[in-house]
Amino acid sequence: MSMSTLDFLTDLLHSRLPAASAAWIAGKAEAIGLGLPDSELFLAFSQAIRYSGKAPLQPSPAEIQAAKEIHPGWDIRDWTCDVAARALFMASLPNRPESAEKLLLLHQSADLGEHLALVKALFLAPHAEKAAAIAREGLRSNMKTVFDGIALRNPYPAQYFDETAFNQMVVKCLFVDSPLGEILGLDTRRNPRLSQILVDLAQERWAAGREVSPEMWRCIGAFVDEPALAALQKALTTGDTAAKNGAALGLMADPSGQGEALLRKLDPERAAAALAGNLTWDNLNHA
Amino acid sequence: MPDDKMKTPDLSGLRFIDPHIHMVSRTTDDYAAMRAAGIVAVIEPAFWVGQPRTTVGTFVDYYASLLGWERFRASQFDVKHYCTMGLNSKEANNEALAEQVMEVLPRFAGKEGVVAIGEIGYDEITPAEDKYYRLQIELAKSLNMPILVHTPHRNKKVGTSRSMDVLVEHGIDPAMAIIDHNNEETCKETLDRGFWCAFTIYPKTKMGNKRMVNLVKQYGSERVIVDSSADWGNSDPLAVPKTARLMAESGIAREDIHKTCYANALMAYGQSGQMRESDWSEAAPGAKADLFEGNSILRGGGYDAEDDHLIT
Numbered sequence: 362m363s364m365s366t367l368d369f370l371t372d373l374l375h376s377r378l379p380a381a382s383a384a385w386i387a388g389k390a391e392a393i394g395l396g397l398p399d400s401e402l403f404l405a406f407s408q409a410i411r412y413s414g415k416a417p418l419q420p421s422p423a424e425i426q427a428a429k430e431i432h433p434g435w436d437i438r439d440w441t442c443d444v445a446a447r448a449l450f451m452a453s454l455p456n457r458p459e460s461a462e463k464l465l466l467l468h469q470s471a472d473l474g475e476h477l478a479l480v481k482a483l484f485l486a487p488h489a490e491k492a493a494a495i496a497r498e499g500l501r502s503n504m505k506t507v508f509d510g511i512a513l514r515n516p517y518p519a520q521y522f523d524e525t526a527f528n529q530m531v532v533k534c535l536f537v538d539s540p541l542g543e544i545l546g547l548d549t550r551r552n553p554r555l556s557q558i559l560v561d562l563a564q565e566r567w568a569a570g571r572e573v574s575p576e577m578w579r580c581i582g583a584f585v586d587e588p589a590l591a592a593l594q595k596a597l598t599t600g601d602t603a604a605k606n607g608a609a610l611g612l613m614a615d616p617s618g619q620g621e622a623l624l625r626k627l628d629p630e631r632a633a634a635a636l637a638g639n640l641t642w643d644n645l646n647h648a
Numbered sequence: 649m650p651d652d653k654m655k656t657p658d659l660s661g662l663r664f665i666d667p668h669i670h671m672v673s674r675t676t677d678d679y680a681a682m683r684a685a686g687i688v689a690v691i692e693p694a695f696w697v698g699q700p701r702t703t704v705g706t707f708v709d710y711y712a713s714l715l716g717w718e719r720f721r722a723s724q725f726d727v728k729h730y731c732t733m734g735l736n737s738k739e740a741n742n743e744a745l746a747e748q749v750m751e752v753l754p755r756f757a758g759k760e761g762v763v764a765i766g767e768i769g770y771d772e773i774t775p776a777e778d779k780y781y782r783l784q785i786e787l788a789k790s791l792n793m794p795i796l797v798h799t800p801h802r803n804k805k806v807g808t809s810r811s812m813d814v815l816v817e818h819g820i821d822p823a824m825a826i827i828d829h830n831n832e833e834t835c836k837e838t839l840d841r842g843f844w845c846a847f848t849i850y851p852k853t854k855m856g857n858k859r860m861v862n863l864v865k866q867y868g869s870e871r872v873i874v875d876s877s878a879d880w881g882n883s884d885p886l887a888v889p890k891t892a893r894l895m896a897e898s899g900i901a902r903e904d905i906h907k908t909c910y911a912n913a914l915m916a917y918g919q920s921g922q923m924r925e926s927d928w929s930e931a932a933p934g935a936k937a938d939l940f941e942g943n944s945i946l947r948g949g950g951y952d953a954e955d956d957h958l959i960t
Binding site (some may be wrong): 408476 | 716
């Protein structure tokens with residue numbers, strides 16, 4: 362891992378913690394980089410919180426920007442000091458494949474806070490692709506904080522998940538009410554299979570008289586087939602404002618132009634708003 | 649029976665800790681009822697989980713579940729969850745397995761929210777039990793952690809005395825040890841020797857709550873702790889608040905109820921440095937998760953280095 366990641370995390374902690382606590386964390390990070398025996402690594406990872414506390418980082422705009430520049434998609438806005446300290450330890454692991462095995466061992470005996478750090482900072486660890494089991498297990502977790510930790514505002518899934526895992530993550534977000542808009546790389550990783558799963562889900566929910574999230578149309582518009590078009594039309598004509606807006610944006614995304622034509626015919630006002638850029642995925646309640 | 653009009657006790661504002669309860673065996677309905685009854689925090693000792701465990705992997709998964717899943721589950725009901733780590737006496741008798749468990753135990757003992765080594769002690773009082781009891785006492789000593797002692801159900805009086813003898817032999821300060829499952833026959837010695845004296849309100853077998861009221865009347869509230877030990881058996885997760893109510897109806901002072909059903913447990917296990925009243929009292933009302941679902945703000949406020957118990 363580049364020096365700047367380690368320096369950045371060390372500085373973040375140094376500016377927030379008492380000097381002795383920051384020094385303990387920095388010292389352990391250095392020792393981990395040199396190769397610490399397993400038992401000492403486990404202990405350091407567990408005990409980090411005794412030195413870091415768990416206060417939110419509350420990063421400055423400059424710090425938020427710096428993180429993004431070090432690693433695209435790195436979003437420290439909701440990070441806490443314990444996550445940062447454990448991230449520093451993870452990023453400090455020696456750059457060799459065996460380091461992924463250490464991560465898997467840490468994961469096996471992780472407490473709730475450690476679970477969260479492991480999923481949030483996994484992308485910073487060397488050979489992170491070899492520790493994908495941690496991220497996949499995070500998706501299966503019933504601990505919503507852990508699920509959100511890997512699924513939302515995290516560059517790992519878009520970078521490392523195969524299509525099955527990525528799709529599973531998107532669909533589970535809809536089941537546990539986590540916002541799709543916070544999945545990084547959603548617009549580049551969406552795919553025809555996901556679109557089909559979501560159309561089926563929409564129909565299942567309509568049949569059960571349940572709500573259909575307007576966000577799911579974001580993954581459907583680009584791969585419109587007949588059932589998808591029918592579903593978008595149904596959402597556009599029967600849903601509430603957010604559903605109508607989501608369906609409109611979905612139709613606009615159809616590369617064949619068929620969707621846009623349908624929207625212009627059924628709801629010219631909404632088509633105009635979408636074309637003018639007044640209607641966006643961040644603005645689904647736009648009237 | 650007390651006259652309801654005269655004696656209906658005012659328990660408003662009283663909060664409770666159940667410092668011994670096995671939530672892994674309880675339902676979400678229990679969590680909801682416990683919170684509604686005023687329980688703000690629980691301690692879940694690692695114990696004999698009530699089903700066969702024949703490989704070390706099942707212990708690793710059990711310990712991990714106490715630290716992860718159960719902690720999260722409790723947070724959904726605004727209950728703060730802590731645990732203790734240990735190899736229980738029953739399973740200490742499988743020596744080959746016990747050796748392996750002892751190897752992994754240090755990996756879990758130092759985790760966040762682990763407030764003691766326990767529950768450890770004697771069941772049949774075998775040499776194997778004695779060996780692992782002593783090894784775990786030394787582990788607690790090296791980590792400067794409190795010890796939760798399970799006293800045997802059979803041969804209770806002898807077993808309880810011996811449990812304390814061994815602690816003293818290993819140089820444990822009685823203020824760092826909680827002796828649990830006491831009864832009328834054992835509590836005087838436990839208190840006289842300076843240990844924390846816990847009582848398990850467990851219907852039919854261990855201690856009924858009317859007997860508990862009489863004990864507090866006789867011995868007072870100093871170093872006395874009430875818990876439920878509710879588990880997979882015929883037990884009551886509301887035993888602590890119910891006993892508190894009965895104490896109030898029986899004229900026991902509010903301060904004594906506060907001590908036996910809340911403050912003493914906090915003081916005893918707080919010695920771990922892992923349990924503070926601010927863990928729950930500073931949480932916003934309705935705050936659900938230890939790590940908030942919205943991920944926007946965390947409870948606990950700023951970090952106070954002096955307040956922390958550092959192990960180097």
